[in-house]
Amino acid sequence: NAGVTQTPKFRILKIGQSMTLQCAQDMNHNYMYWYRQDPGMGLKLIYYSVGAGITDKGEVPNGYNVSRSTTEDFPLRLELAAPSQTSVYFCASSGGDDRNEQYFGPGTRLTVT
Amino acid sequence: GENVEQHPSTLSVQEGDSAVIKCTYSDSASNYFPWYKQELGKRPQLIIDIRSNVGEKKDQRIAVTLNKTAKHFSLHITETQPEDSAVYFCAARRGRGSYKLIFGSGTRLLVRP
Numbered sequence: 001n002a003g004v005t006q007t008p009k010f011r012i013l014k015i016g017q018s019m020t021l022q023c024a025q026d027m028n029h030n031y032m033y034w035y036r037q038d039p040g041m042g043l044k045l046i047y048y049s050v051g052a053g054i055t056d057k058g059e060v061p062n063g064y065n066v067s068r069s070t071t072e073d074f075p076l077r078l079e080l081a082a083p084s085q086t087s088v089y090f091c092a093s094s095g096g097d098d099r100n101e102q103y104f105g106p107g108t109r110l111t112v113t
Numbered sequence: 114g115e116n117v118e119q120h121p122s123t124l125s126v127q128e129g130d131s132a133v134i135k136c137t138y139s140d141s142a143s144n145y146f147p148w149y150k151q152e153l154g155k156r157p158q159l160i161i162d163i164r165s166n167v168g169e170k171k172d173q174r175i176a177v178t179l180n181k182t183a184k185h186f187s188l189h190i191t192e193t194q195p196e197d198s199a200v201y202f203c204a205a206r207r208g209r210g211s212y213k214l215i216f217g218s219g220t221r222l223l224v225r226p
Contacts, residue, residue, distance in 0.1 A: 033213075040219075041218055043202065043216040045214070045215075048213060100145075101159050102159070104157050104158070106156050
């Protein structure tokens with residue numbers, strides 16, 4: 001199993017541009033999450049999903065959108081990128097069992113200039 | 114909502130010494146407390162977790178303790194080794210049916226050889 005994969009690994013955007021960060025998992029997990037990690041800081045939840053077709057906002061959803069059309073994929077859309085969105089973005093998934101361990105992807109480092 | 118505070122933000126110890134990282138949480142309904150380790154440039158990975166019906170859990174050189182009354186939990190690493198150098202995050206999750214983790218801000222541990 002590849003686990004949780006993310007593309008791209010790095011991206012530089014100009015202010016006002018848009019992009020989609022891709023996330024996929026092959027563990028048949030129902031639960032998927034998007035976090036951002038600012039330098040020297042913890043992980044902040046942007047959006048999460050408890051299954052295909054169901055998404056909900058986390059702590060810092062402004063400026064982002066998500067969709068979950070399949071169990072495997074959970075893309076994060078940035079519209080009108082701003083310098084404040086410069087961060088490392090991690091996607092994670094969990095199986096929803098009692099422990100519900102979250103497995104993280106390798107991250108996408110995004111710079112908005 | 115839930116808030117998790119983590120201390121210290123940085124910790125430097127001599128190889129072989131012990132390291133202790135402390136977290137406090139605000140939501141008394143939280144009942145699951147995982148710890149994640151993030152090596153430089155890597156993804157966070159779960160290293161140990163504890164549930165609210167248990168006061169202490171050990172796994173080789175690492176242990177976690179929980180004080181529900183005081184709403185704090187701690188990570189203990191004994192006989193530290195250079196490979197323990199990383200950023201450690203605590204997290205808290207509300208009861209069953211909630212799959213969102215709230216993370217602390219992280220502790221950067223440096224083990225000096």
